Each structure stands twice: as C-alpha cells, then as structure tokens.
Amino acid sequence: MTLRQTKDPEKLNQIATEIRKSVIQSLTEAGSGHLGGSLGLADVFTVLYFSVLHHNPLDPKWPDRDRLILSIGHVAPVLYATLAHAGYFPLVELHSLRKLGSRLQGHPGREHGLPGLELSAGSLGQGLSVAVGMAIAGKLDLRMHKIYAILGDGELQEGSVWESAMAAAHHHLNNLIVIVDRNGVQIDGKTEDVMRLEPLEEKWKSFGWQVECCDGNNTGQLLEAFNKVYGIIDKPSVIIAHTRMGKGIKSIEGNFHWHGKVPDPDQAKEFLRELSGIEQTVDEASGNKI
Amino acid sequence: MVPFINRGNKPTKTGFGEGLLEAGKRNHSVIAIGADITTSVGINLFAETFPDRFISLGIAEQNCIGVATGLALEGKIPVFSTYGVFATFRAADQIRISVCYNNVHVIIGGAHAGVSVGPDGATHQALEDIAVMRVMPNMSVLSPCDATQTKLATLAAIENYQGPVYIRFGREAMPDFTESSLPFKIGKAQLFREGYDLTIAATGHLVWEALMAAEELQAHGISARVLNVHTIKPLDEEAIVRAARETGAIITAEEHQVAGGLGGAVAEMVTRYCPVPMEFVGMNDRFGESGNAIALMEKYGMTASMIFKCGLRLVDRKIKNG
Numbered sequence: 278m279t280l281r282q283t284k285d286p287e288k289l290n291q292i293a294t295e296i297r298k299s300v301i302q303s304l305t306e307a308g309s310g311h312l313g314g315s316l317g318l319a320d321v322f323t324v325l326y327f328s329v330l331h332h333n334p335l336d337p338k339w340p341d342r343d344r345l346i347l348s349i350g351h352v353a354p355v356l357y358a359t360l361a362h363a364g365y366f367p368l369v370e371l372h373s374l375r376k377l378g379s380r381l382q383g384h385p386g387r388e389h390g391l392p393g394l395e396l397s398a399g400s401l402g403q404g405l406s407v408a409v410g411m412a413i414a415g416k417l418d419l420r421m422h423k424i425y426a427i428l429g430d431g432e433l434q435e436g437s438v439w440e441s442a443m444a445a446a447h448h449h450l451n452n453l454i455v456i457v458d459r460n461g462v463q464i465d466g467k468t469e470d471v472m473r474l475e476p477l478e479e480k481w482k483s484f485g486w487q488v489e490c491c492d493g494n495n496t497g498q499l500l501e502a503f504n505k506v507y508g509i510i511d512k513p514s515v516i517i518a519h520t521r522m523g524k525g526i527k528s529i530e531g532n533f534h535w536h537g538k539v540p541d542p543d544q545a546k547e548f549l550r551e552l553s554g555i556e557q558t559v560d561e562a563s564g565n566k567i
Numbered sequence: 568m569v570p571f572i573n574r575g576n577k578p579t580k581t582g583f584g585e586g587l588l589e590a591g592k593r594n595h596s597v598i599a600i601g602a603d604i605t606t607s608v609g610i611n612l613f614a615e616t617f618p619d620r621f622i623s624l625g626i627a628e629q630n631c632i633g634v635a636t637g638l639a640l641e642g643k644i645p646v647f648s649t650y651g652v653f654a655t656f657r658a659a660d661q662i663r664i665s666v667c668y669n670n671v672h673v674i675i676g677g678a679h680a681g682v683s684v685g686p687d688g689a690t691h692q693a694l695e696d697i698a699v700m701r702v703m704p705n706m707s708v709l710s711p712c713d714a715t716q717t718k719l720a721t722l723a724a725i726e727n728y729q730g731p732v733y734i735r736f737g738r739e740a741m742p743d744f745t746e747s748s749l750p751f752k753i754g755k756a757q758l759f760r761e762g763y764d765l766t767i768a769a770t771g772h773l774v775w776e777a778l779m780a781a782e783e784l785q786a787h788g789i790s791a792r793v794l795n796v797h798t799i800k801p802l803d804e805e806a807i808v809r810a811a812r813e814t815g816a817i818i819t820a821e822e823h824q825v826a827g828g829l830g831g832a833v834a835e836m837v838t839r840y841c842p843v844p845m846e847f848v849g850m851n852d853r854f855g856e857s858g859n860a861i862a863l864m865e866k867y868g869m870t871a872s873m874i875f876k877c878g879l880r881l882v883d884r885k886i887k888n889g
Contacts, residue, residue, distance in 0.1 A: 387669055396640070397668045400660050406630045407665055410637020410645070413622060417598075417643070437661070440630035448622070 284328055289496040292362065293323040297525045298552050299358035299371050305545040307354075307375040310383065313522035313535035314429065315355035317460050317494070321518055322359040324499040325425060325456075334364035337392040343422050344395050344411055348404020349429040349458065350384035351537070357381050357391075365393035402435025404428060405455065409445050412453040412513075427456045431463030434472045439484070445513040446485030453513040454506055455486075458493065460522045462533035481515045493518025526551055571759065571778055576740035579771075580678055582714035583736050584609030586721025587646055587676075591617050597725060598638055600624055600631050600647040607738070608648040608678035628653050632661035632673070639671035644725055651677025651693030651735055655700055666731045667703045673731050674724050675700075680710070680735040681822030682855040682863040683772060689854035693735065698827025700733040701800045707753060708800040709734040710821070710829075712774035714743045719751035720797060728753055735771065737822070739860040742775045756803035762792035765881050766810035766817045767874060770796045770829045772864075773820035773848065779871035784878045791878060802832050804840070811841040816881045820848040820874050822864070844884045846877035 283289060297319045304310045326332070330343045347356050354374060361368045366380075373379035380391040384399030398404050408426035415422060432438060445453050457477070465471045474480075481488045487509045491498040499518065506514035522536065523529035526548045540548055591597045591613050599613045599621045614621035624631050628649060635645035647654065654677045655662070666673045677696050684692045701708045709732060711720040717736050724732040732753075749757070759774065760781050769777035774795045781791040792814050794806055811817060817837060819830040830847040837843060850867055864870050 396636075396665075398664065400664045402629070403633050403661055403665050406633020406661070407637040407640070409630070410634035410639075411641050412637070413634065414638050414641035414643050417619070418641075437627075437629040437633070440625075440627035441633065444624050444627065444630055444634065447625075 286497040303371040317520040346426040350399030402437040405441040487514040493520035573742035577714040577743040579736035580609040582717030586718040590725040628657040632658040636665040648676030651696040677735040683739040683860040685860040688857040692855040756806040757795040760793035762790040769820040776871040780874035825849040
C-alpha cells in the first residue's frame with residue numbers, strides 16, 4: 278500500500294489540514310459548493326482513509342476493500358480532496374471541481390469514472406439503504422470487509438433513513454458502520470429548530486444499533502470510536518461524530534450560513550493562511566518539519 | 568401467421584414467479600427482495616426454494632430499492648417486486664438516483680398492473696407506472712402479453728441484460744396464448760398478425776384484445792397488422808416506423824394512461840420519423856375504481872370492441888386525409 282497510513286493523531290491532524298486546504302482551494306475555484314460541511318468532516322475522512330479503511334488507491338476495485346458510502350453527496354469536495362491526497366488521482370484534478378466535463382461532479386456521479394468513488398449520490402436519505410445492500414452482499418459471500426456510510430444529521434429527517442436503520446438491525450449487519458455528521462445545523466438553521474433530532478443516541482439504540490459518540494473533529498477520539506465498534510458481532514454500529522461546520526476556520530465555525538457557500542478569492546487566501554498557521558503550530562509542537 | 572389459441576387463462580404474475588425461480592436455479596447471484604406481499608406478487612416460490620437468497624425488508628419500498636442498488640453494486644442480481652403503484656411511485660427518487668444514475672442491473676417487478684386488478688380499486692391499480700419508469704435515463708420497460716411471455720421476459724431481464732429493468736404484470740387470469748418457443752428479445756417488437764390498412768400496436772393484456780379486434784376488422788374488410796410491443800423502452804424503432812410507412816395508421820392499446828404510456832411513446836416516435844393518423848386505446852387521465860376486472864376493462868374502453876371502433880374511425884380518417 279502506498280498510503281501514509283498512521284495511527285498517530287498528530288500526523289492525522291496534519292493530513293486533515295492538507296485536505297482542508299485542498300477543499301478551500303477547489304471550492305474557491307469552482308465558485309459554488311458546500312464549504313461548511315466539507316471542512317467539518319475533514320477529520321472523519323482523514324481518519325477513515327489514512328487509518329481505518331482497508332483500501333488500495335492503486336486498485337480501487339479490490340474486492341476485499343472496505344467500502345465508503347457517502348450519502349450526503351453535497352460534501353463531495355472533502356471526499357475528492359481525501360481521495361486525491363490518498364493517491365486515487367492527481368491532486369491537480371481537484372481544480373476541475375464542478376466544471377464541464379469533470380470527473381468531480383457537484384454531487385458524486387460514478388458515470389464520470391472517478392476512481393475510488395463507490396456511489397452516485399446526493400438526494401438525501403438513500404446512502405444508508407445502499408450500504409445495507411452492500412453489507413448484505415458481503416454477508417452472503419462470507420467476506421470480511423466492512424461497509425462505512427457517512428450520513429448528515431439533517432439527513433436523518435428523511436424517513437427512508439429509518440427504514441434502512443430498521444433493516445440493518447433486523448439483518449444483524451455487524452459489518453456496517455455508520456458515521457453521523459452531528460454538526461447540529463442545516464440550511465435553515467439549527468437542526469433542533471428545523472426538526473428536532475434529539476434524543477438521537479436513544480433513537481439509534483432503540484432501532485437496535487450499537488452507538489458511540491465522540492468529538493468528530495478530534496482524530497484521537499475518532500480512532501478510539503472506530504476501534505470500539507470494530508469487533509461488534511451481532512448488530513450494526515453508528516458513531517455520532519459531533520463536528521463543527523467550517524471547522525478549522527475560526528470566523529466561520531458553527532455558522533450555518535456557510536453550509537452552501539464558498540469564499541471569494543481574498544477570503545480564501547485568509548483561510549489558507551489561518552490553516553498554515555495551525556500547521557506550523559502543530560509542526561513546532563511535535564518537533565517535526567515536513 | 569399461425570393463429571393464436573388461448574390455452575386457458577392465467578395471471579401474468581405467475582410467469583414472473585416462474586421466471587424468477589428458474590433464473591434463481593441457474594444463477595446463484597440472483598437475489599429476491601420482498602416487501603411483505605411476496606405471495607401476491609409471485610416471488611413466494613423463489614423465497615421458499617432459496618430462503619438464503621430471499622431478503623425480507625418489510626413495507627419499505629424506498630429501502631428495498633436502495634438495498635437492491637447495494638446488492639447490484641456488489642455483483643448480485645437483485646429482483647424486487649411489489650405492486651407497481653408502490654414500486655414505482657413510492658421509491659421514484661431512489662429509482663432515479665440510486666438505480667438509474669448508478670446504472671445498476673436491478674430488476675423491478677411491478678405487479679397489479681392496470682384496472683384489471685379489480686375490486687381493490689384505484690389505489691392499487693398501476694396506471695402510470697410505464698410513464699414514470701420510461702422517463703428515467705438508463706431504465707428499460709417491459710410489458711409482456713401473457714403468462715408464458717412474462718416468464719421469458721423475466722428470464723431475459725435477469726440473465727441476458729444490463730442496467731435497470733422494470734417489468735409489469737397483472738393479477739387477473741388472462742388468455743395465455745403464446746408458445747414458450749417464441750423467441751423473446753428485449754427491444755424487439757413481435758409481428759403477431761400481418762396487415763396493411765392499419766397497425767394495432769398493443770402491449771400487455773391488450774395484445775389478446777388486439778388480435779380479437781383484428782379478426783373483427785378483417786370481417787369488415789379491413790386488414791389490421793398486430794404488433795406485440797412487449798418492450799416499451801427501448802421502443803422498437805424499426806418495427807414502429809415500418810408499420811407507420813406500410814400501413815399508414817396506428818392504434819395503440821394498453822392498460823395504462825395514454826399520456827406517457829405506450830401511446831405517448833409511439834406518438835413521439837411516429838411524429839418524428841413518419842407522421843400518420845393515430846388512435847389511442849387506454850386510460851384517459853382518470854383513476855380506476857372497484858369492480859370486476861372485465862367490467863372495468865369494458866367501462867374504461869380497453870377491449871377488443873373499443874380497438875375495433877377505433878379501427879373503423881382510423882380508416883375513415885385515413886381516407887379523408889387522402
């Protein structure tokens with residue numbers, strides 16, 4: 278494997294920062310897209326692709342790979358940036374995001390042939406059911422790989438999610454691990470004002486799932502949560518990852534207005550400077566120079 | 568042409584169940600997905616024979632379609648069936664994005680097609696399923712004419728095809744008249760009766776009615792060609808355009824809304840390549856209702872006698888048009 282696989286949270290933080298920079302750059306160039314959620318999920322994606330997932334960027338269709346299903350297609354920029362940093366395609370291709378003829382569609386589309394992309398998705402509430410189907414197929418074939426699915430918290434307002442949640446527990450899909458991006462906000466405001474989701478942990482538990490909660494912007498906590506659910510034998514698991522929309526850029530963190538917004542070039546420069554500062558701090562703290 | 572003989576009435580759904588079972592015996596990748604009503608949609612045979620390859624998902628059509636997508640992405644051949652009204656409309660967005668945009672080989676069986684569902688009434692009579700399925704990119708739409716052909720169509724969809732397929736079938740026992748030796752090819756309409764004054768392009772239960780109507784027209788000196796359009800998408804351009812050129816008039820006949828159905832599809836094609844006068848037999852922007860299957864077919868004008876009347880009218884129009 279050519280990956281920089283690591284269990285070191287600090288190294289993961291550095292990779293997450295690189296991914297955030299790519300997200301900002303590609304979205305700024307695209308001129309439209311979803312910055313807030315993409316930045317908020319950078320740590321989850323980093324931990325998955327650089328530590329948790331068994332995968333091989335040189336062989337994207339390796340039958341024994343773990344599958345990552347992104348149900349919330351609108352955060353495609355962080356998926357693309359992660360795949361590029363992991364080595365699935367050249368970083369330079371990130372500049373083509375949302376442009377005509379690009380493999381990097383606004384919402385993921387497999388027919389455009391991007392390596393590493395498991396599912397075309399973007400209409401909310403569908404990813405989990407597809408993941409359930411993949412998990413059932415894995416069980417039927419007695420395979421050991423796992424299916425990971427990333428869902429948004431606002432997405433949980435779709436009834437179809439709960440159809441799938443019911444089915445996954447009914448069929449004892451312990452090879453299925455869901456990550457809920459619990460950033461607490463959606464386009465119209467706070468999830469709890471738009472349509473209450475709490476008590477969320479209890480909801481999943483009552484559907485028969487193993488539930489873990491963690492700070493979704495803390496790579497150490499994420500690693501621990503993934504470790505805890507790895508060996509569950511009789512049911513599917515969900516990690517409720519509490520994230521901050523826009524994480525990494527202080528001025529926009531937690532601000533739902535940045536759900537579907539991109540920075541202008543001047544703002545982008547500022548954001549990138551801010552991220553570089555963080556990177557230096559991390560480097561100095563760890564005594565490592567890249 | 569060899570005259571067709573009704574060997575006895577049989578619901579087309581039995582053909583679907585038999586086809587699924589046979590495909591399951593030959594290919595271990597075939598997986599059936601049930602949404603509670605397995606017996607009434609004909610997949611109980613498969614479920615009893617291959618319990619390990621039958622997945623019960625309850626009354627949750629949206630999830631069923633998503634799960635089918637996941638299975639197909641993993642190389643399985645999932646076959647999902649429930650009533651056509653629910654399979655298509657309840658899960659339309661899942662079919663559009665998960666199935667069609669991903670272009671996966673998922674077979675969706677739409678049971679209880681048409682008003683011939685009978686006493687259950689409008690809620691359960693699929694009359695718009697062809698329309699909503701045929702506008703989906705990558706989707707193929709099948710509507711075989713009897714139980715024997717439904718078995719062949721099911722096998723073809725499962726074993727010799729790629730991408731998403733919707734196949735509709737009915738509940739009421741209807742004439743079973745085609746031979747299992749009659750070759751079935753998706754996308755290739757079948758010439759069931761030669762004729763030169765007009766063409767009846769029929770699908771599903773209305774094919775038998777079309778053959779009856781052609782007999783009646785013959786008795787009135789009108790030579791009617793009958794095409795069995797078992798595949799509504801991809802529509803057989805060659806057969807339809809040739810029928811327009813050679814007979815100069817077309818009647819479509821279907822147990823479905825004319826708008827968006829076979830009628831719409833044929834009109835789109837004929838208008839483009841060879842405009843001819845047309846008549847449309849089918850539902851006309853209405854819901855069905857409760858009643859006996861045959862009585863409903865009569866009330867809503869989806870019978871041989873309606874096709875016959877349209878034939879007379881069409882020949883008049885043709886003459887007036889010169």
